[in-house]
Each structure stands twice: as structure tokens, then as C-alpha cells.
Amino acid sequence: MEISEKLFQKYNIPVPRYTSYPPATSFHTNFTGQDFVEQIKISNNAQPENISIYIHIPFCTQRCHFCGCNTALFQSEEKIRKYIDCLKKEIKYIAQFIDKKRVVTQVSWGGGTPNSIDSGYVKEVMDVLKSEFAFADFAEIAMECSPAYLDFEDVDTLAAIGFNRISLGIQDFHIDVLDAINRKAPKHDVGEMLAYMKNKGFKGLNLDLVYGLPLQTPASFEENIQQTIELQPDRIATFSYAHIPWFNSAQKFMDKYTFPSPEEKLQMLVHSINYLTKNGYEVIGMDHFAKQDDELAIAKRSKKLHRNFQGYNTRKTTGQVYAFGASGISQLNGCFAQNIKQLDQYMNAIETTSMAVERGYILSKEDILIRDTINEIMCNGTIDFVEIAENHACSLAEFLAITKFDISKIATLIEDKLVEFTGAALRVTDAGMLVVRNVAVAFDPNFVPAANKYSTTI
Numbered sequence: 001m002e003i004s005e006k007l008f009q010k011y012n013i014p015v016p017r018y019t020s021y022p023p024a025t026s027f028h029t030n031f032t033g034q035d036f037v038e039q040i041k042i043s044n045n046a047q048p049e050n051i052s053i054y055i056h057i058p059f060c061t062q063r064c065h066f067c068g069c070n071t072a073l074f075q076s077e078e079k080i081r082k083y084i085d086c087l088k089k090e091i092k093y094i095a096q097f098i099d100k101k102r103v104v105t106q107v108s109w110g111g112g113t114p115n116s117i118d119s120g121y122v123k124e125v126m127d128v129l130k131s132e133f134a135f136a137d138f139a140e141i142a143m144e145c146s147p148a149y150l151d152f153e154d155v156d157t158l159a160a161i162g163f164n165r166i167s168l169g170i171q172d173f174h175i176d177v178l179d180a181i182n183r184k185a186p187k188h189d190v191g192e193m194l195a196y197m198k199n200k201g202f203k204g205l206n207l208d209l210v211y212g213l214p215l216q217t218p219a220s221f222e223e224n225i226q227q228t229i230e231l232q233p234d235r236i237a238t239f240s241y242a243h244i245p246w247f248n249s250a251q252k253f254m255d256k257y258t259f260p261s262p263e264e265k266l267q268m269l270v271h272s273i274n275y276l277t278k279n280g281y282e283v284i285g286m287d288h289f290a291k292q293d294d295e296l297a298i299a300k301r302s303k304k305l306h307r308n309f310q311g312y313n314t315r316k317t318t319g320q321v322y323a324f325g326a327s328g329i330s331q332l333n334g335c336f337a338q339n340i341k342q343l344d345q346y347m348n349a350i351e352t353t354s355m356a357v358e359r360g361y362i363l364s365k366e367d368i369l370i371r372d373t374i375n376e377i378m379c380n381g382t383i384d385f386v387e388i389a390e391n392h393a394c395s396l397a398e399f400l401a402i403t404k405f406d407i408s409k410i411a412t413l414i415e416d417k418l419v420e421f422t423g424a425a426l427r428v429t430d431a432g433m434l435v436v437r438n439v440a441v442a443f444d445p446n447f448v449p450a451a452n453k454y455s456t457t458i
């Protein structure tokens, strides 16, 4: 599969990223903690039966100027202690509404930088989870780590606590780029660290890269890709730098540097896709790649891939997501519920009411049909209209009316051989998967083209 820059240029139009449907911008504050409790009780009898848990650690030792995540710089040990106590209190409170016959198949620690806090705190929280829930023996327990603060002993400790997946934020291997984004280089050789993790039994090891950062050039980014391939991680993510200075004003500190032009960013994207796919990596989603023998690549080939706010996962480990911590988003079959983002406000809410839900959204029957259709296209690139209509107890005519799908919406994609359409089944080709959100948008009845509302692919 050789991808051309022309293809991306043509489809580089502002459409939602579909990390969720409906998108987080639809969440509203009329959704209360009481609504969430009711939805948790409903989730006990909904699919998937498995439980996924997300733990948000907002702390970082140093603020990278490019970062778009919800982070709070290290404050005091006292504040971290208080936050961990809040997490434990929140888990114990929510757990009483979850049916204990259900098993945990996934725990994801994200941030911020979860490995910037003492591992003793991590163990405390994991101990609460283990005492509240039964874990499947194949449960994935994952942490997003910054390699700037990761020691070999930390890997031992994480393994002893039960972690079996690690993702490392590399972003770029060049010191000048790391300096420009105010980020420290990995503390240890990344190759040695990955080998050590593999030896300890960690699987699905992932490295994050970002293209579009200051001082990057197509040639320097190609070096990043080459170096990453040499390290042979199981998974690679290549994110397009999201410039959102209204959310993170620290991005303005980078104004003094030269950024790659949109054309150069396009080159970086296209070269990295072509390079990675020629070197043993498969396209998992728009910006995710995995080795052919990785669980995600296998799930992709057998159409059993799933996706939530924590990233891609397999049908086997997919669960309804119960999120804990500031800004955490729970993703149940019937609702989304997001916690307060601001650290102190989150802790005050937990201390007084044991909950910190700030906003959310209850999905209608129609929303669920649209969400499942979009998810299936985004993950597995295929949809059988008759089958999905049947699974949602509606007719084909109702499916078409609810999604407002019309073949004219994907005529250009069919012409460009990015989508194949046979009978009532649609299949996105390998090349089409790289612009898959342009396909998904054809099934979103609420999509209104708006240049300022959505990001472009690149």
C-alpha cells in the first residue's frame, strides 16, 4: 500500500475525530451525579459485560509546552496524598453500584504522568481496585509513562503490582526539538528499556511520536521513524501536533521557533505511513500502527477491534469504562459522564459527596445505533447495514433514516477506491482506513460542516 500526498490533501477537510459519538462537546451540565448512579445500575445489565477502569493522574514534573492533556504541575506531596485518598474514596463509592459478578478486563492509567508519583500510591489504588472487583486472568493493566522519569526498578515495581502494558511518550528523539518543547530526554536508553520490559513479560509496548513540533523537518521526522522501527516496539502512535493555545497557553512559548509548514507536515505523515507499512507495521487506525503479530493487528484482521477514550483495544478486553480522577470520562453503554477537570474542585467534590461528575450525556436508542455504526467503521472498516439494523432491533429503512446515510455522501470515496460497496455492506479499503473519519461522517446525521469546529486530519 503506497499512500500519496494528493490523497491526504483531497480529504484533509475538517470533520470530527470520532473519539466518541456523540463528541465530548455534546456533554452538558444537566447530567447529574444521581443520573450517573442510575446509569451505572443500568450498565450492569448492558453490553459489554466487562469492566474497564480508567485512572487519571494529572501530575507532571515538568510541563511540556506542546502538551494538550489535562495536567497540573507537581505541587506538594501533601496534595498528591490527598488526591490518592480522593481516588480511593471515589472508587469505593462507585463500586457499590457495580454488579460484582462482572469482571475487570482492562485498567488504564493515564494523565498527566502516572509514573511521576511514588509507586506506593499506585499500589494503594490498585489494591483498592483488587479488593472491590474480580479481575479476569487476561486483564490488561496499562500505564502511560514518561521515559524521562522511568527507571528499571520502576518497571520491576509496576510488574509486581500487576501491570502488563506500558506506553512511552517519546514525541521526538532530537535534543533540539525536546528543548524547544521543554521536555527532558529519556533517562535510559529506550531500546534497553523496551528489552527490559519485554523480559519482564510486558506486551503491547507502545511508543508515542508527534509530528508538527517546532524545529522538526520531514528529514528529521524520518530519522525518528527509522529509529523507532529499529527499536521494534509492538505499537507506534504518530500524533499530529494539535495547536490549542486557548487550552494550553504554554504553547505560546514555542512561538519563537520555526514550525514545519502544512506541506511538510503532510510529507511527514505520508512518509511515516509508507515507511512503517513497508517495515512490518500494520495500520490500526488513523495514527496507530502495530506489528503484524500484535493483539491489535490480529484483532483488526479478524474485525474485533474496539476503541475508547484510552485508545484501541480488542473485543475480548473491551468493557464499559468507569473513570476515576479529575477530568476522567466514564463511557457506559448508555451514557458518558465526565468528572470536574480542575484538581482542587475535583478533590473538594469527592471529599464532600464522594462523586465529582460535572457533565455528561444519556444516549438515546438512535444515538446508540449511530455510535455503534461509527465505531465499527472507525475500528474495523466494515459495516453490514442489515446486520447492524437487526442487532439494534430496527429495519433497514429505519437505519437509513436515523443515520441519514445516502450513497451520494461517499460517491467520491468509492470513485477513489477508498470504499467498496456491495449490496448492503460497506468496506473501507486499506488506503481508505487512513481517511476513515471521512467515511464515518457519512453516518453522522448531526454533522454540519464548520471549518472552526473540527480539526483536519493533518
Ligand SMILES: C[S@@+](CC[C@H](N)C(=O)[O-])C[C@H]1O[C@@H](n2cnc3c(N)ncnc32)[C@H](O)[C@@H]1O
Binding pocket: 066, 067, 068, 069, 110, 111, 112, 113, 114, 144, 145, 146, 147, 168, 169, 170, 171, 208, 209, 210, 239, 240, 241, 242, 243
Ligand atoms: C499523557 S501523555 C503520555 C505520558 C507522559 N505524560 C509523557 O508525556 O510521556 C499522552 C500523549 O499525548 C500526546 N500529546 C500530548 N499533547 C499533544 C498535542 N498537543 N498534540 C498531539 N499529541 C499530543 C503525546 O504523544 C503524549 O505522549
Ligand code: SF4
Binding pocket: 059, 060, 061, 062, 063, 064, 067, 068, 069, 071, 111, 112, 113, 146, 169
Ligand atoms: S506530554 Fe506528558 S509529561 Fe509532558 S506535560 Fe503532557 S502529560 Fe505531562
